Amino acid sequence: MRFVDLRRGLMAGVAAVVLGLGAPAPANAAMDLTAFRQAVAEAAAKDDAIAAFYRQRGYAPFWTSAEAADRRAALLSVLAQAPDHGLPASRYDPEALIAAFRGARSLRDIGRAEVAAMDMFLAYAHDVSSGVIEPGRVLSDIKREIARPDPATLLARIAATDDPAAFLRSLAPRSPEYARLLREKMRLERLIAEGGWGPEVPRGTLRPGQSGAAVIALRNRMIAMGYLSRSAAATYDAALQTAVQAFQLDHGIAPDGVAGAGTIDEINLPAEARLRSVLVAMERERWLGNDRGDRHVLVNITDFHARIIEEGEVVFQTRSVVGKNQSDQRTPEFSDVMEHMVVNPTWNVPRSIAVNEYLPRMQANPNAHGYLQLVDGSGRVVSRGAIDFARYTARNFPFDLKQPPSRGNALGLVKFMFPNPYNIYLHDTPSKSLFDREVRAFSHGCIRLGDPFDFAYALLAAQTDDPKGFFAAKLATGRETRVDLEQPLPVHIIYRTAVTDPRGRMQYRRDVYGRDAAIFEALEAAGVALAPVRG
Structure with a gap:
């Protein structure tokens, strides 16, 4: 819609458009129209892509006209569903946007609400398609280059679509893995709302043939986690052993069917811990992109x-x-x-290994690691007998090591x-x-x-x-x-500490480097929460 279309619409039926958003009909449509344009221009000025978008369309409304009702409803719908994707709901609060629409009392107010909607659209599109945080700022060992969506391209695409709801839904990763993680997130949230997996299993080692309170606790935990059918057995029988083996396979543990300390530690992790793994996995899936x-x-x-x-x-x-x-x-x-x-x-020995590991050993014994060749700057192999290794440090060692x-x-x-x-x-x-x-x-x-x-x-x-x-x-x-x-x-x-197989079965692994814990902390700082299930 060009600006001339907006003027025609406002002059002919501005009362209906504005009253639909909560504002009274203006006494002077032309004057208020200028106020709308100014409000949009001022609010959009902080973002180059948004400013260019509205400038190109003569500051015509995109979200707040009567004709944009379906587009507006589609945006509010996906914003309301943002927590389902493990996104920080406070960044794009649909209730705040609705309040801005309903609280508008002038076209200037509507102009500000118009740009607020666009801000929320771009923030949501950025986060749901390519992730909430910049991983390299959280952990230097994450070298991944994130393919962030171009704001101008996003604006052009939503302006061109005939089905805004479908377009907005398409922004999330399209991988089967993401869909399966999303289902697991929902399942875990329902489970947590219902109280989780129940009492923990006492620490110790439990083996087939044993009985007692600890075995009953293990049995109950396996039932609650879906690894064992309902049972009243009080002994570590074959069915319980099979359940423990299935759990071990799903958690990267040798499937010996014995509930040792490592297995029980994993069994006792609460559903909230698994949910954190899934939320981080969803964020990581967004970083990886579709191609x-x-x-x-x-x-x-x-x-x-x-x-x-x-x-x-x-x-x-x-x-x-x-x-x-x-x-x-x-x-x-x-x-x-x-x-x-x-x-x-x-094997061209990396410099760090050569000077930090092998040089000290060769200083103690010049013949240490004799299978490694010393190569000088000209590419010639040098005899160890001619080298006084004590003369060198990690800084000035002049040789390469090769095997x-x-x-x-x-x-x-x-x-x-x-x-x-x-x-x-x-x-x-x-x-x-x-x-x-x-x-x-x-x-x-x-x-x-x-x-x-x-x-x-x-x-x-x-x-x-x-x-x-x-x-x-x-x-x-x-x-x-x-x-x-x-x-x-x-x-x-x-x-990935949470990953699915093609059948949708969840696999969980230990956070061997502690990276997922750091990422979840960053997600929490950005506003992601273990939200309760909405009724």
Whole structure:
């Protein structure tokens, strides 16, 4: 609607339009029309995109005209539903907006309400589509680049749509994962409103065959959590053992069917703790965006697995080892594109490891770690016998350390490259025993794979009919060999303590680095709350 249309509408039926918002009919429509335009211009001036939007349309109303009733109702509806998405309701309070509409007593008041509606629309669209907080400001190890929506594009899209309700609903992430997390949030909120899972299980170790009050408490907790059908059994029978195993599988615990200290700690976590995990997972899902690649690699740090996903289905997965929970070794979160693999790789020891770990050992014993080569600035291998390691410090150590290709190489026999400024990649390892551990946080930050050859075959299957033979031929040379991927694929390194499987079953993991706790604290500071279920 152009400004001339607004003038015609106001002059012909301004009383109906304004009375619909709560204001009296103006005595002088032309004079009040100028007041409306001035109010909109003044209120919009603080935001360039909003100011340009109204300027281009001659300051005609977008939300507050009679013709905009459906658009206005659609906006108020999604704002009212914002807490369902785990968003800070106070940022876009529909009651405050309704009060502004109803409390308007002049076109100048309506002009201010008009821009308030636009402010709330953009704030909601920003948060629901790409997240409430800036993760890198909360945790430096989150390197993710967030694809924030362009305000001008949002304004143009809502102005062009014939179905504002559908457009506003489409702003939330479209991934099946987000929809499943949303359902779990609603379920947990209902459960919390009804009192949660009941009394905790006493600490200790409970085993099949035992009986007593602690076993009854475990039985009741398993029933309340949906792992066990209603039962009056007072012993740790086969049904209870099966329930505990199912719980363990859903929580990343070895499914031995014994309720040990770690299992009981997880069982005793209240529904509110799980709800916090889901709210953080929804925020993280918003950060990840919708375009992940039809075929991509997904590494979830908290569940120690790497997966290849095709069209939403897991086609390959393997156990992984991630960075230690130390300030300089935690695996960062980011997305990139895997371009190639290196068979029989050389390990170029990162500078931090070379000077902080290996230099002190070589100062104590010049022959320590003799499998590592010293390489000078010209790329020449230098004999250790000619080096006085005591002369050097972490600052002035002039050599690089390299480990030539071998079965004992720290990178194993293959590494998978997605060049990034953090020097993180996926690779083989000679330390196979670590994959038997339940918690696998042992590396300096890179991601070690339990089945690296099978991972390579799965990648190469897209470009050769004989991936095993092709890989074996490269491996047999013993030489470092780069193999480009004809179809590079995205890699997403994520951190989720709440995640679903394709059947919608929830999986929960421990907050191994404490990142989710920090993110939820930031969400709370932004106004996100564990709101009660609305009746």
